Amino acid sequence: MTSTLHDEEYRAFIIRLIALRKATGVTQAQLAARIGKPQSYVSKSERFERRVDPAEFRLIVLALGHDPAAVFAEISEHLRSSS
Template sequence: MASALFSERYAAVVEELAASRRAAGVTQAELAARLERPQSFVSKIERQERRIDPVEFYDWASALGISPTALFEAVISRMRAPRPD
């Protein structure tokens, strides 16, 4: 079994997190400041070098002014969408 960090489903999580940040017009540095974390924290998550836990997911959404539930629903939709070959 492949590592979950590199799975297609986890890639969908990361893609949605990055998309939500960009859609909010927020840079990695700005989001990191809102989270009181270094910019590398956001970068490592978006490059799939670090996993995000549920509390951090909640904080990420909240820092962007997004409902964590809505963000998770977007992740689920992305997981269900067919991936290009």
């Protein structure tokens, strides 16, 4: 089975999450503390070494102070317009 970690759309999804974290002014360590995980958890997610599932996406976006539905819609629109 082919790993989806390196799928072009998944990579674009994570890149948008990284941009959101940075735009919010939150470090990997700060985000990790907010979600109760080690910094390596965030780092591995951002380096495409572990997959972010929908529940984790929601937790991360809430920890960054944003609305998960709005962020998902933005990411979906970005993916739609780039394909």
